[in-house]
Amino acid sequence: xxxxxxxxxxxxxxxxxxxxxxxxxxxxxxxxxxxxxxxxxxxxxxxxxxxxxxxxxxxxxxxxxxxxxxxxxxxxxxxxxxxxxxxxxxxxxxxxxxxxxxxxxxxxxxxxxxxxxxxxxxxxxxxxxxxxxxxxxxxxxxxxxxxxxxxxxxxxxxxxxxxxxxxxxxxxxxxxxxxxxxxxxxxxxxxxxxxxxxxxxxxxxxxxxxxxxxxxxxxxxxxxxxxxxxxxxxxxxxxxxxxxxxxxxxxxxxxxxxxxxxxxxxxxxxxxxxxxxxxxxxxxxxxxxxxxxxxxxxxxxxxxxxxxxxxxxxxxxxxxxxxxxxxxxxxxxxxxxxxxxxxxxxxxxxxxxxxxxxxxxxxxxxxxxxxxxxxxxxxxxxxxxxxxxxxxxxxxxxxxxxxxxxxxxxxx
Amino acid sequence: xxxxxxxxxxxxxxxxxxxxxxxxxxxxxxxxxxxxxxxxxxxxxxxxxxxxxxxxxxxxxxxxxxxxxxxxxxxxxxxxxxxxxxxxxxxxxxxxxxxxxxxxxxxxxxxxxxxxxxxxxxxxxxxxxxxxxxxxxxxxxx
Numbered sequence: 001x002x003x004x005x006x007x008x009x010x011x012x013x014x015x016x017x018x019x020x021x022x023x024x025x026x027x028x029x030x031x032x033x034x035x036x037x038x039x040x041x042x043x044x045x046x047x048x049x050x051x052x053x054x055x056x057x058x059x060x061x062x063x064x065x066x067x068x069x070x071x072x073x074x075x076x077x078x079x080x081x082x083x084x085x086x087x088x089x090x091x092x093x094x095x096x097x098x099x100x101x102x103x104x105x106x107x108x109x110x111x112x113x114x115x116x117x118x119x120x121x122x123x124x125x126x127x128x129x130x131x132x133x134x135x136x137x138x139x140x141x142x143x144x145x146x147x148x149x150x151x152x153x154x155x156x157x158x159x160x161x162x163x164x165x166x167x168x169x170x171x172x173x174x175x176x177x178x179x180x181x182x183x184x185x186x187x188x189x190x191x192x193x194x195x196x197x198x199x200x201x202x203x204x205x206x207x208x209x210x211x212x213x214x215x216x217x218x219x220x221x222x223x224x225x226x227x228x229x230x231x232x233x234x235x236x237x238x239x240x241x242x243x244x245x246x247x248x249x250x251x252x253x254x255x256x257x258x259x260x261x262x263x264x265x266x267x268x269x270x271x272x273x274x275x276x277x278x279x280x281x282x283x284x285x286x287x288x289x290x291x292x293x294x295x296x297x298x299x300x301x302x303x304x305x306x307x308x309x310x311x312x313x314x315x316x317x318x319x320x321x322x323x324x325x326x327x328x329x330x331x332x333x334x335x336x337x338x339x340x341x342x343x344x345x346x347x348x349x350x351x352x353x354x355x356x357x358x359x360x361x362x363x364x365x366x367x368x369x370x371x372x373x374x375x376x377x378x379x380x381x382x383x384x385x386x387x388x389x390x391x392x393x394x395x396x397x398x399x400x401x402x403x404x405x406x407x408x409x410x411x412x
Numbered sequence: 413x414x415x416x417x418x419x420x421x422x423x424x425x426x427x428x429x430x431x432x433x434x435x436x437x438x439x440x441x442x443x444x445x446x447x448x449x450x451x452x453x454x455x456x457x458x459x460x461x462x463x464x465x466x467x468x469x470x471x472x473x474x475x476x477x478x479x480x481x482x483x484x485x486x487x488x489x490x491x492x493x494x495x496x497x498x499x500x501x502x503x504x505x506x507x508x509x510x511x512x513x514x515x516x517x518x519x520x521x522x523x524x525x526x527x528x529x530x531x532x533x534x535x536x537x538x539x540x541x542x543x544x545x546x547x548x549x550x551x552x553x554x
Contacts, residue, residue: 096427099434107449108441110456115463116498120505127508140514141504143497166508168452201423208430215437218456339433346426353419411419 002163006170009162010155010177015073016049017042020252022076023245025237030196031087033188036181037249040233043226044256045072047154048295051131055302060129060161088196092204093183100211101176104220110172111394114221117144122156123166133306147303147310149296151259152223168221175220182229182401183207189236190408193359202408205350206232209343209400216337217393223261224394230256231267232401234288238275239363239409247284250275255291259299263370267398268292270369274362317380327378330385334392347403354410363409367402374399462487466499466529469546470506476542476549477525483510484518485527491534493518499529526550 020026020041021034029037049068050060058064103109111118121144124135131154136146159174160166187203194202210228219225234253237246254271257264268289276285303309337343354360374395378384438445441455451468453461466485477483485503486493493515504512510525517523518535526538529547542549 092427096431099431103434103438105448106438106445106455107452108438108455110452112453112456112463114452115467115505116501120501120508123505123508140500143501168505172452198420198423201420201427205423205427205430208427208434212430212433212437215434221452337433338437339430342429342433346430349426350419350423353415353422355415407423 003167003169006163006167007173009159013042013046014038016045018076025241025243025246029188036184047151050154054131090200096207097180109214109220111222121153125157126160146308149259172221175225178225178229182232186236189240193240206404212343213397227260247287250288251291258292258296266373330388350407351410356412360406360410363402363406367399370398465546473549479509482523483525484513484523486515487529488531488533
């Protein structure tokens with residue numbers, strides 16, 4: 001029961017995300033998409049609130065999280081009521097998300113890293129009522145990647161503060177919520193371009209492809225479902241929206257991605273470069289980048305001041321180009337997801353029948369770039385086999401999601 | 413068939429194929445299918461996950477450990493303590509009110525309690541406090 005309550009408590013962040021519904025790019029979207037955007041934004045904003053309070057030395061408490069949450073929810077509550085109107089449920093999407101929920105609830109898709117570091121960090125942050133640098137910096141905890149972006153443990157600590165304890169089962173189950181938000185955000189943005197029927201179908205496809213990935217890569221409870229939620233928000237807004245304020249929506253997605261995982265940072269750089277080339281709106285492109293840079297930049301400064309830097313040096317290590325064939329071979333076999341590469345076929349096949357290559361170019365290139373970057377990072381290991389086999393199925397989910405977005409864009 | 417309809421059919425079929433792959437993956441990971449699992453790793457592979465006994469044992473012994481006590485969780489092999497980090501990291505998360513130390517601390521006799529997953533171990537200066545099918549808990553004798 002606690003796990004259900006813990007999971008449901010995560011929905012409280014919707015209140016904090018309501019200000020994001022002010023942007024023109026969001027205002028006209030489908031009600032479910034607006035609700036999902038409020039959830040995605042709220043997830044980032046609650047992380048920022050807890051992060052800033054920790055930096056300021058404020059001990060987290062009901063008051064410290066309740067006051068900002070209540071104030072924003074009351075101030076923007078009208079937008080929540082508006083978002084609840086005229087809902088057209090995408091049943092095919094709900095059916096796929098139910099499958100993911102079943103897998104999470106019956107412990108079939110759990111990420112081992114939940115036990116090794118996401119869980120311990122979340123637990124410790126919650127009990128310390130702040131970011132526990134002595135815990136992160138302890139030499140015996142070096143495998144927990146002390147300087148890894150902290151959004152996931154911060155958000156988990158929020159739900160733990162609300163319910164009074166950390167729930168491993170809840171941390172797994174919330175994957176279902178992240179998947180639902182991911183698909184609804186994509187559906188909302190794509191609907192205006194490809195129509196509701198196709199948006200429903202493609203959002204169900206996105207959820208299905210990602211659930212195969214979650215099952216193959218055992219992703220639930222890790223940070224990848226949250227990372228994908230932010231990445232898809234940014235990618236969907238960048239691909240489908242031409243409304244005013246699109247850049248702010250992309251900025252929320254990119255800031256969330258950069259603050260969730262190191263891979264998110266490479267996604268930020270890729271998407272911003274592609275946007276700069278494609279849209280050539282300097283001011284808008286700068287807006288998409290700044291929140292991510294400020295957030296992750298401040299985190300790097302903070303961790304450096306505590307002597308915790310480790311993860312951001314990975315690309316500085318020696319490159320092993322002689323491993324190229326090996327990396328491709330292992331990556332190729334790992335990317336089958338135990339399903340004969342079905343997710344790739346499913347994500348790319350609809351593109352063959354598409355007609356709008358122009359709109360599909362951005363997400364397609366983002367997907368290709370994420371594969372290229374994965375190869376680049378894996379080339380930094382002298383013996384990369386274990387590294388690839390233990391992480392590639394999750395790392396490649398960004399490419400898979402990008403290709404589904406590209407297929408939908410091509411169907412315009 | 414118009415291109416539009418063909419594309420929608422492809423998307424629908426791709427989704428169904430993925431759903432079939434998900435169901436297959438779930439079914440391979442074994443029964444029971446409709447009962448709440450005991451741990452979050454009960455069905456992640458088709459056999460018992462190596463950490464499952466540790467998660468169950470840590471839950472069993474947690475109430476017996478005083479807050480702040482120094483604890484180590486190890487998985488001995490033929491009675492010898494290994495430097496396996498999985499058990500240590502798992503214990504850090506599941507015993508948040510204790511100071512969980514790595515396996516090397518057991519050899520240096522730096523811990524008050526030793527949790528031994530699976531096998532018993534012979535530890536001079538410690539006596540057994542708890543025993544179950546998942547493992548053993550030892551306490552340092554004064």
